[in-house]
Amino acid sequence: MNATINEEADFVGPIITVGEIADAAVEAAELDNPDREIRVTPGPSYIRLEARGQIVLSVANMSQALGRPFVMGELEKNMPGFAGFIRMGSDSVKFVASKANK
Amino acid sequence: MTAQTPVQTKGLKTWSALLGNKKRPSEYEIVTHGLHYRTRKAEAPYELDTNLMMNQWYRKNVFQSPLQHPDWNKFRDPDQLTYRAYMTMQDGQEEYVDGLLREHAERGHDKELPADWVKTLAQLYTPLRYVQGALQMEMAYVVQMAPASTITNCAAFQEADATRWLSRVAYRTRELANAYPGAGFGEKERAEWEQAPALQGMREAVEKMLATYDWGENAVAANVVVVRAIEECLRQLARAARAQQDSLTAMMLEAQLRDAERSRRWTLRLVEQALEVEGNRSVLEGWVKKWTPLGEKAIDAFCAALPGLPTAAQDARDGLKAFQKSLGLA
Numbered sequence: 034m035n036a037t038i039n040e041e042a043d044f045v046g047p048i049i050t051v052g053e054i055a056d057a058a059v060e061a062a063e064l065d066n067p068d069r070e071i072r073v074t075p076g077p078s079y080i081r082l083e084a085r086g087q088i089v090l091s092v093a094n095m096s097q098a099l100g101r102p103f104v105m106g107e108l109e110k111n112m113p114g115f116a117g118f119i120r121m122g123s124d125s126v127k128f129v130a131s132k133a134n135k
Numbered sequence: 136m137t138a139q140t141p142v143q144t145k146g147l148k149t150w151s152a153l154l155g156n157k158k159r160p161s162e163y164e165i166v167t168h169g170l171h172y173r174t175r176k177a178e179a180p181y182e183l184d185t186n187l188m189m190n191q192w193y194r195k196n197v198f199q200s201p202l203q204h205p206d207w208n209k210f211r212d213p214d215q216l217t218y219r220a221y222m223t224m225q226d227g228q229e230e231y232v233d234g235l236l237r238e239h240a241e242r243g244h245d246k247e248l249p250a251d252w253v254k255t256l257a258q259l260y261t262p263l264r265y266v267q268g269a270l271q272m273e274m275a276y277v278v279q280m281a282p283a284s285t286i287t288n289c290a291a292f293q294e295a296d297a298t299r300w301l302s303r304v305a306y307r308t309r310e311l312a313n314a315y316p317g318a319g320f321g322e323k324e325r326a327e328w329e330q331a332p333a334l335q336g337m338r339e340a341v342e343k344m345l346a347t348y349d350w351g352e353n354a355v356a357a358n359v360v361v362v363r364a365i366e367e368c369l370r371q372l373a374r375a376a377r378a379q380q381d382s383l384t385a386m387m388l389e390a391q392l393r394d395a396e397r398s399r400r401w402t403l404r405l406v407e408q409a410l411e412v413e414g415n416r417s418v419l420e421g422w423v424k425k426w427t428p429l430g431e432k433a434i435d436a437f438c439a440a441l442p443g444l445p446t447a448a449q450d451a452r453d454g455l456k457a458f459q460k461s462l463g464l465a
Contacts (some may be wrong), residue, residue: 119396135286
């Protein structure tokens with residue numbers, strides 16, 4: 034049980050308002066994190082998208098999932114919260130569990 | 136009475152102060168730039184007698200601050216937030232938090248919390264309204280003192296963020312008191328804040344910060360060290376909450392950290408501008424060196440009380456250090 038508890042604390046990722054950005058993020062997360070198990074927890078008006086240790090979302094895969102160009106500001110506008118540390122770049126955003134985890 | 140030089144207004148396409156922009160001023164610049172009258176007169180920032188207490192105070196703590204820049208008005212909020220934009224943005228965020236509270240209340244979330252975790256919430260979470268109150272007062276001082284209205288605006292929004300979370304912690308305190316009568320919710324927070332070992336590092340840091348009057352040191356102590364250390368504690372508290380199946384506390388703290396990111400962005404910009412002046416690096420580094428041990432003390436005491444996260448304090452220290460490093464100050 035303790036191992037499970039500690040694992041739970043290491044899940045990171047965005048909380049995204051329900052809509053096309055959330056749908057696209059779920060799709061992009063699978064493509065951007067092939068070696069990680071992606072967990073999607075639905076809420077009434079949001080989804081929690083996460084993986085253990087680290088999760089990445091790229092502009093390229095978000096654009097592909099949306100079928101149109103995507104800019105990172107769209108995620109920020111639709112992200113009321115997040116777990117972990119956030120590293121926002123122009124071509125991807127990364128959520129990591131610890132600062133040592135680049 | 137000195138003769139005034141006539142201002143050439145013919146042909147001006149915008150405010151004279153914004154002429155150098157070469158671009159049409161944005162809504163942000165129009166409503167935010169160059170609004171302070173207190174920086175116009177070096178001897179009497181608040182007009183009237185130069186010996187007026189506020190004039191002496193402002194001269195000493197702003198004009199004579201070790202942190203100097205020839206043009207603080209050059210500062211721009213990287214988010215370019217105006218009051219209207221802030222309210223629109225945070226209205227959406229508040230709706231989200233309302234939804235979280237409603238959803239968790241409907242499913243009886245509080246009643247399902249582990250008993251030991253409820254005690255932790257009473258020790259570490261609900262007393263945070265005192266912390267939020269201190270952070271609100273802290274930013275109110277920056278609002279009052281900052282030498283440029285563009286800086287004041289950022290501090291004002293950060294002050295509003297602190298008030299926002301103060302209010303939410305108070306609301307949660309009432310909910311937890313309803314779910315656990317007799318557990319001390321709504322009754323023991325002040326005693327915890329003043330006496331619990333886990334909170335004394337935080338209390339020392341915020342009280343010393345509030346009693347630091349030089350505007351530069353005050354702002355740096357807050358946004359480069361103390362506020363950041365507190366946020367790193369909250370990040371660890373969110374992790375602990377998730378591990379205890381307390382998704383509501385975790386998600387509220389995670390939403391609060393979104394506001395923190397915005398504060399970090401404008402702090403980065405302010406430090407970048409300050410570092411344009413050669414002498415400022417040693418001033419800033421001196422303040423960071425002076426205040427970081429207090430931030431780390433706050434982190435160590437708080438994180439030691441978090442159940443099941445043995446590396447929480449080190450993770451939080453790393454988080455604080457990484458931010459300071461991103462500013463080029465660690």
